[in-house]
Amino acid sequence: MSADSQPITRPASDVIYFAADLSATEQQQSCELLRLLGGAVLISDTPLDMTPPRxxxxxxxxxxxxACPMPLLKTKVALREVAAGESLYVVATDPNSQADIAAFCRQSQQTGSAAPLSLSVHEVTHQPANDDKSVAHFDTIYHFIITKTDSN
Incomplete structure (x- = not known):
């Protein structure tokens, strides 16, 4: 199955694809995390012809x-490898990451950056406690999908 042909449909009518160079492990982890956002998740072998934003x-x-400020710092570093029109999926458990990442994206738009950032997804999920102590578990996860936009 090609990485480019694995769309995930979100309740907000977004269609999410994985770039070809996103590793299989990162794709699997992203799918599991995106499923936490609720709604039906669709993974397909064939590209879907849909009009919502991709x-x-x-x-x-x-x-x-x-802990703060590490999620934001890792986000800034990862954005160096993201081109205009592509997105970065960020998950964090530190509540401060909500304000930090949202402010960072707003600031990129206000400063006239060459590639302003659009915060496409900004959601919080809560999970019930897990009895398995061998697996790291977080009750609250903050999800962000940041898209570099073309300034033209």
Missing amino acids: LTIKKLVDGRGL
Whole structure:
């Protein structure tokens, strides 16, 4: 199955694709995390001809368990590898990441950046406690999909 032909349909009518160079492990991890957002998740072998905006996830930043300011710093570093029109999927467990990442995206738009950032997804999920102590578990996860937009 080609990485480019794996769309995930979100309840907000976004269609999310994985870039070809996103590793299989990162694709699987991203799918599991995106499923937490609720609604039906569709993974297909064939590209879907849909009119809603398409997001192409180029990189995954897993900031779970990291304290402020590490999720934002990892986001800034990862954005160096994201081109205009591509997206970065960020997950974090630090509540401060909500304000930090949202402010960072707003600031990129206000400063006239060459590639302003659009915060396409900004959602919070809550999970019930897990009895399996061998697996790291986080009750609250903050999800962000940041898209570099073309300034033209």
